[in-house]
Each structure stands twice: as C-alpha cells, then as structure tokens.
Amino acid sequence: MTKFIIRRLVQAIPTFFGITLLSYMIMLASPSDPVALMTNDPSFSQQEKAAMAARMGINDPWPLQYFRWLVGDDWLRWDSDGDGISDRSFLIALDANGDGVAEPPGDRRGILRGDFGKSFSFREDSLKLIGQFLPATLELNVIVLIVSLALGIPIGILAAVWRGGAFDNGSRIIAVIGDAIPVFWLGIILIIVFGSGGQWLDILPMGGRCGVTRGDCPPVYLRLEYLVLPTLVLALGGVAGYSRYMRAAMLETISSDYVRTARAKGLTTQAVWFKHGFRNAMIPLATFLGPTITGLLGGSAITETIFSWPGVGRLLVRATTSLDYPLVMAGVVVGAVLTIIGYLLSDILYAVFDPRIRF
C-alpha cells in the first residue's frame, strides 16, 4: 500500500504541472484584459494603466508569466547595490512600461515557494483570501454532505427493499424533481416563502451566514437557522443522486451469486440485505466518496450567491469574470491538489472496503 501511495504521489507531480499549465494558457487565451476591466473610467490615464499592467506583469509573453507565477521574479529583476532601485534583470526588461524608469525589483517568490501572488481585485495574498472564505464553504458543504448521505442512502436502501412499491415510486419522483429543479429558482422561492411568507412562514433568515449587526457571529451551532435554506437547496440534488445510486447498487448486489448462496444457506432476510447486500453495495460508493469529500471545498457559486453565503465558489467565480489571474490560479492549485488527493483517497478506501483489492 505504501509503495502504491508513493507511486501515485510521484505520478501526481506531472499531472499537477499539466493542470496548472493548461489552466494558465486557457486563462490567458481570454481576449479580455484585466487592466481594461479595472480601469474602465476616463479618469485613468494612459500612464496609470501602463503602470498597473507593469505591476501585474500581464504584458509579458505567457510562458514568462507562467514561469514567474511558478518560480517568482525576485531573481528576474533585482537591486544589486542596495539603493532600492532595480539595476539588473534577467529575461525581463528593467523598464517594462517604457517610461524611462526601471520598475521596482521583483518581489514574487512563486507558488513553488508558497507565494501565490496578490489578487488583482482584492490586493491580498490569493491563498490567504481562499483561506478566509474556506470556513464558510466547509461549514455549508459538510452539512450538505451529511444530510445528503444520511437521507439519500436510507432512501435508496428502502426503495430497493420495497422495489416497485409506493415508497420506491415516490422516491423516484422526488429524485427526478430534485435533479430537475434549478437551484437558483428553488433558492429564491424558498427565500420568498420562508423569509417573507407572513406570520407563520417568516421563520428563517433571508441570507447571510451570521447575524446582521457587528459581532453577531456566534459558533455555528448557535446559528444553524442560517444553514437551513442553503442546505435544503444543495442537499436536494445530493439526496436524489445518492438515493438512486444506492438503490441501483443494492439491487445489483442482491441479485448476485453470493447473495443467492447466502439465502440458500438459510440466512435471515435482514442478514442478507444488510450484512451482505448493504455492505457490498457500499463499495462502489467509496470510489466517488473521495472526490466528493474534497469537492466540498469547491463551493457552490450559485447557491452562495443567492443566499449571500461568503464562500469560495462565489469568490472564484468573481475572480474568473474579473480575470483576477492570481486568485483564479490559486483556486486552480487548491482544486488540483484536492482532486489528486481525492482520487488517491478513493483508491485507498476501495482497498479498505473491498478485500479483493490489493495494491
């Protein structure tokens, strides 16, 4: 197992660089210009725009930009005599914007040295920004996952046990509805109904993660009411998916030879369904549980927007539309690392759950 994990981690290195390179190229292929988006105002002069572009380093060829993002630029343009003014450079011009004055010495260390760069829009370290928004995303998505699994798996099992019955048909209808309803519509409807639905239904906050006024943000267990509506919206699809998956897995397991053998041996129905059927039906679930768990960090941009939830999804969508390269790439790196870990976790879980699997 240890060898397998090490081998997979080594294989992950080129995968990681491949993801970042591809993402960087796609991002820069956009015809838009982040400086144009930020300076769509006649009060910005040509010089100011040029200075901004030089500070951001977006006028360099894309391989150089990627290289700088990866390994920094503190060794590309530097101050050799300690007077605070750049006097040496390598690969890039001392005077990048052509105003006759050397640009300041490079101060970026690159992601390989832990520097993800400052967000263009928010002017803060990109990784730190993601870290600021992560707790809210985790808070919501962990509860969504728990509710989805806690409802979806039992519903799937019961639907399989009572196959063709009213419960099975009812759960199928609910699953289809849960998959089909768009979250933006359901979210707004729930806000209207529960947030402003009159005396009896006006029982839930209409958005946000904490109280309205300053300092009003107690621990999560004291403000669970803020989680109800977004959880309902997000978990509906999860419950639908898990219940249908679990039902299918249970039915497939139940019709297998070893289950028939178990029945022939005279085991009780309870033992057949739950000792043999349920446990074996859970094995394939492990294959996507890993990516699902790491996917918790990805956020749910639409739901976060509707419910004013300060999560990572909202942050990254905003970063993408405003061409905030450092923040987008920080999101890509976090996502790539988590995906790699997620799939590795999935493989390990598979081996743990299924004794036939050996690495």
Next chain:
Amino acid sequence: MKRIFAFLVMLMTVILLGTLMIPALAQDGDYPPGPEGAGEGGTIIDYYFGDDPSTFNPILASDSASLAVTGLFYPAIVGIDPVTGEPAPNLPGSVAESWEYDETSTILTVNLRQDLFWNDGTPITAADYVYATSAVRSGVTSSPRTSMFETLDDGTPAGGKIVSIEAADDYTVVITFTEADCTAFNDINDVSLVPAHIFSELYGTDYALMDEDPRALPTVTFGQWKDLEFAPAERYSVIADQSYPDTLLGFVSPGEYVAQNVPDTNVAVERLLAGDLTYGVVPANRQAEFRGNSDFQVFEADANSYVYIGFNLADPTNPQNGVDENGELIDQGLHPIFGDPAVRIALTHGIDIDGIVAGVLQGNGTRINTHTYPLNWVQAELEPRLFDPALASQLLEEAGWVDDDDDTATPRVCQGCLYATEVDAAFEGSPMSFTLITNAGNTIREQIGEVADQQWADIGVEVDFQAIDFGVVLEQTGAQTFDSYILGWGLGLPVNPSADGIFNVESDIVNDGFNSYSYYNEEYEELIDAGSTVAGCDVEERRAIYERIQTIFYEQQPVIFLYSGKTMAVAQNWVQGWNPVQWAAAHDNDAWVITPD
C-alpha cells in the same frame, strides 16, 4: 429486519424534523425600538451587491466599494452640494471654507475650516491634504490618481495640470496649475484628506508600504461613523461617532450603520420588501413594486449617468490613434456606414428612444439628446430627434443608402454613399449591414439591442446584434475594430461638461483611450480648453461654451444618446427623519430614527 427499517425511517424523520425545528428555536426577535437620542436611533441596514472594498485607504481607493467606505471616514477637501451637485463652501462634513482663483486662474487657494478635528482630537489641517497628495505624487503606490499631476516626484510626466500642492499655513492650501483650470475640482477632490499624524507614523515617506496592507482598518477618522468592522463578502459595520461636529440634530442618531453584501439584486429587493433591510437602492427592473407601496418611503431621481449607442466613425480595419507623438492628427479613414453624419442622424430617427424609456425601462429614465445629465447646469435647448421611420428612410436615401428592391426584408445598398464617393468606388452596391454589441447579462441593454435590431431592420438596415462578455466588449471597443455598441457612462461629481476624456482627440488611443469612436471636431477641441481657461472661471461664460459643445454633439451625432436612468432609493416607512436630495439620497442618515413595528 423490521427494527432496522424502523431505525432508517426514524433517522430520516429526525433529520427532517430537526431541519424544521432549528429555525423556530433560533429565531431572533425584531429590533428593539430605540429612543431618540445620541446613538440610540436604531441600526441602519443597507446593502451593496458588487465586490467588497479592496482597500480602506483613500489614497489607494479607486473602486466604488472602496470609495463608499473611505468616504465615511476621510473628508474631501471641497464639499459637493448634495442638492446641486456642484462644489460649495462650508458644507457639513467638508473641509473648505472658501476658495479663490488668482487672476490667471492658474493658482487656486483653498481656505480650510478651523473647527474640524479628527476623532482623536487632532485638528484637521492643510498638512493632511498635502500628505495625501504627496503619497499620490510619489508614484510608488498603486494610487490611480497620479494623472492629476504634471510630473511625479521622479520627474516622470504624469499628464496632469497640477504643478504643486502646498500648505501656505495650517489652514490654507495653495494649488498651482500649469495652465488655467476651471475644472480643477474634478482632480483635487479625487484625493481625500488623511490624518497625517497617523499615516506618517505608519508609513513615513515610504508610501509604498501602504500597498502592503491595503485593508488595514482605519483608526483615526472624521465623520458620522467610526470603528469599521469588516467581514469579507458578508458586511461592513460602523458605529456612531458623536465627536462629529456637523450633525443635523446635534448628535448622530443611529447607533450603527451596516452594509450587507447581497450579491443577487433580486434577493436584495425581496429582503427590502420583507423588511429585512432598512434602506436600499432599487434596480430599475424592480422599481415599480415600490411605487405606491405604503410600506415604503420612496425617492426617485435621475441618475448621474447615461446609456448610448456608440459608433465607430473610423476605418475599423485600420485602427489609428487620434494624434501622433507630436500632437499631429493621424488620418482615421472612414467607417463605410457610420463615417457619414447623415447616416447617424437617420439611425437616430430610426430608433424609438421614447419607446425604449417607456417600455424597456418601464418609465424609469429620461430621454437625453446630448452627453450630460438633464438637470445639469449646462443644458442647451435641443429638439429631440423623434422616432420617425419614414424620415429615417428618406435621410438614408439622401445619404446614398437605397432600398433598390423595395423590400425592407433585404438591406439597403450603397448607391452613391459617402464611402463609395470618397474612399472606395468598389463599395458601391454593398449592403447596409453592421454589428451591434453589448455586454451580456445587462438585460436592459440586451433589450435595447433587440429593439434597435428590429426597428432598424424595418428601415432596411441589417443589424447583427450580439450580447457578449463585458471583457470582450471592452477589448473590441478598445481595439477600435467594432461597428457599434451599447454601453453607458457614469459621470461623477462635479460633472465635467466638456466630456474631455471621452470625445477629445487625445483620448483616441487604440487599446488605451475612451474615444473609441475616433471622433474629432476642431471646434470642440478648442472649446474644451476654452471652457477650462475662462478668466476667473466665470460660470455664465463657461455655460455658453459647454452648451455649444452640446450643440456640436447634437448636430454631428457621434453616438446616439439614449437616456439617463432613474435611481430609486427606498426606506422602510418606520424610518423617521429621511429627507433625500438629488445627489445624496442618504446624506442625512445621521439624523434617522429607526423604529420598526
């Protein structure tokens, strides 16, 4: 078996019940009614829907969210009258007591009030303004205001008119310009005063340090509010500062002002309707729900902005800057369709602007004929070009765009049009067809595009309307390769009636200027300078100059000016003391008493 089934059913029941019970158990009560008094007038809950502020340092601020917050704590040197939108002395919360230009209009002396203090008791003086402007002029910060200066500290040309800003004494600021500048307030008000004693301690003259922590919370401030608390993507909150001397009641009534981040405007409107927010600005598509709604106090005003259809007047296949490095004009070529002013005027008659205002905007706008806001102090009397398809067709015929098959389903063709006559005879017979773009997601502009597409098609003009990503729109307009587009301008205060920076030839810079239309008019260029160099900055003389500019734009129609939208601010009817005015609906929020039922 049955026990396990029962367990599973119970588990699901418990989760569902728990989900429903949690909110009932955890409900908050309504706001307690606040007695009227210092800081006891309740909490104002406002909202903002865009990005969070990127900085709380007014020297670095450029985005609207940052400017909204820094405006709470750091005063501008010259106040803008919330009723007229023009600079005025001795306004509450502003620093200038009076000002005068010298006889050449190149030296502006601003005398500061001597009764103002930062909330740590330090007097507000000229040094506070000089420190802030010195930081900008250093050129080492990310401040976007360097272009107000002629040169930066290191001698780099910055393109502005300000030669120096000096403190003649503690309460006198002297600003020297390279030439007379009657529009100076647009520049000098861009930089707010900061508490120099605090900023010097934090940064000294190493102004670049400001960018190390742009969201450092303000400590010493001036205004109705203080003690900023910020939760990213959630809210910012400030509390009453009773040391503020210019309150309307003699004290700040509300105890707290909160701006919540509500990124979806429809949700924000629902929250307003539900009483979840105290006050807010309502987007155009939801304003009708508040008119006549007895639960709200409603204030409507024309917005300080306009929407227009811009034309590329120059050859889109060969974009050129307006002038070369020596200031000499560069030949722009001619756009095959829009290069002819007669065509632009015909297209103006071919689109129902009043119908757009009444229909698409549901009446939430005012038609405009030129580039400034309808209530601006400069307002030439111009007859609107009314929707008249027959006249539009006739003008197009006269301009050499002919309906050769008497079928409006097919586009007109050039038969003696300007481009074929003056540029390329081979263009003869070409169809009248062009692309119109706007930014996707702006539903009003998208609907305007659809209207233009349909109505111009009715007069034999083929339009390929595309709603595309905003960044791509900017890329195409910047590159000057477009045919036409629908966008808008916010004008800022005080309004610059010369439209310098948008229509002047020096702003015709490929990929870098806002005169993407490549408009040039010699008289207009002269009038820009004339308007800002009037001796003593006489208002009447300047008005005449700017009204002439409006007339030139009307006659030449470089763009179709469509409308200025209406803004609507609403407050719950349990907000007492709200008296909104044209340019600052919430200017008096220090006097509000919030007493929900």
